[in-house]
Amino acid sequence: MEPMVIPQRDDPYRPYRRVGAVLAACIVLVGCVEVIRNVLHPTSVDFLSFWGAGKLALGGAAASAYDAASLHALQIKVAAFDAGDMPYPYAPAFLLLLLPFALLPFPVAMGAWSAVTLPLYAVVARRFAPRSGWLAVAFPPVFVSIAIGQNAFLTAAAFLGGLTLLAHGRKVAAGMVLGCLILKPQLALMLPVAMLAAREWRVIAGAAISSLAILLIGLLVFGTAASVAWLAQMPLYMHIARDGLVGWHKLTSLYAAGRQAGLSETAAMVVHSAVALGAAGLVADIWRSDATPSAKAGVLGAATMLASPYVYMYDALMLLPAFVFLVERRAPVAVVGSLWLLPIAGILQAAWRNGPINIGPVVPIVLLLLCYRLGRAHSAAGSGRAGSTFGVDDGPIIPIGYESARP
Known part of the structure; x- marks a missing residue:
């Protein structure tokens, strides 16, 4: 479908575009400075685990990537600085993406990683x-992913790409892209809720195909030992999420916020689970409704950040669909702008390790409530498409980002 020409006065992004461009340039610039600083004075950032695991895989020892002692020894030996203990948590197939970067020196590889994944x-x-x-580059968590070399750009691209394909009615392909989130399953917990509620069986089938294929590729390329070692390491990350081994200030879940505020493990998990179940209920309700595709995507993105206790600031790129929906529905600029910029305070708080309150869950909670209320209200007012499912209409398919131009 050819893009629709929208008159300037009807452009909902107009209040944000100029400021967003400046903010995006600042984020990229500061991110580049951070990468250069890491080149000159390497530190133990997250990418070190990716690079070290890739090095071991290149040497034919992929299973050792999941052995903390082996990975740490290589990081210290080859990186040529006193590296911290950075474990590698991802499925063996992810190593295939890391192999080209493992051929480079660590600082150069980290810069190249962001140079490829950010675009x-x-x-x-x-x-x-x-x-x-x-504008997507102007979201503050973008800086975090650049600064530490995380894979949030890849997971967000899979999420957004899958939803875009779904909006265009390419359901099996959408499922296959969304299934790539098996590499980071804590960000896919709400997907089954949404797809089952919407009865998107072809999406589910596509996701099953790609997720199983990813696991099988890792098994075939790197051998059984690597897959077994990966599975055996899983309790470590459950321990990190439960006991905050990396610090509660770095996690942005409601559970982490509760623990940082002094709640017991049980009390914090009860609060987190109650909110996660409530979020799942909202996802199921709106995805079975006749709400617009962008409303459903917005609710799903916000709920995703509330599902798992194990989420970080860089994972907040999953919130982009919620912001897109609010902008398209012309929510107050002050509200959208405040929520967009609030992660800056969270980043500073995490960097300085200060304060008894973890504000990480604030943005997804508010976005979830706003998107659900606005999406359901818009549907109830008759602007939704009765009987339609996500990406399907009796008329032409309207991509995400174009619904507001409908009469």
Whole structure:
């Protein structure tokens, strides 16, 4: 479908575009400075675990990537600085993406990683919301992912790409892209809720195919030992999430916020579980309704950040669909702008390790409530498409980011 020409006065992104461009440039610039600083004075950032695991895989010892002692010894020996203990948590198939970067020196590899994955995220985000320009790069968590070399750009691209394909009615392909989140399953917990509620059987089938294929590829390429070692390491990350081994200030879940505020493990998990179940209920309700595709995507993105106790600031890129929906529905600029910028306070708080309150869950909770209320209200007012499912209509398919142009 050819993009619709929207008159300037009807452009919902107009209040954000100029400021967003400046903020995006600042984020990329500061991110580049951080990468250069790491080149000159390497530190134990998250990418060190990716690079070390890739090095071991190149040497034919992929299973050792999941052995903390072996990985740490290599990090210290080859990186040539006193590296911290950075474990590697991802399925063996992810090593295939890391092999080219493992051929490079660590500091160079880290810069190359962001140089490749950030544009991918930006292009997919622009495809998801065609009129938004490059605003997706202006979201503060983008800086975090650049600064520590995380894989949030890849996971966000899979999420946004899958939803975009779904909005265009390419359901099996959408499922296959969304199934790639098996590499980071804590970010896919709400997907089954949404797809089952919407009875999107072809999406579910596509996700099953790709997720199983990813696991099988890892098994075939790197051998049984690597897959067994990966599974055996899982309790470590359950321990990190439960006991906050990395510090409660770095996790942004409601459970982490509760623990940082002094709640017991049981009390914090009760609060977290209650909110997660409530979020799942909202996801199921709106995905079985006749709400617009962007409303469903917004609720799903916000709920995703409330599902698992094990989420970090960089994972907040999953919130982009919620912001897109609010902008498309012309929510107050002050509200959208405040929520967009609030993660800056969370980043500073995490960097300084100060304060008894973890504000990480605030943004997804508020976005979830706003998107659900606005999405259901819009549907009840008759602007939804009765009887339709996500990405399917009796008329032409309207991509995400174009619904607000409908009469």
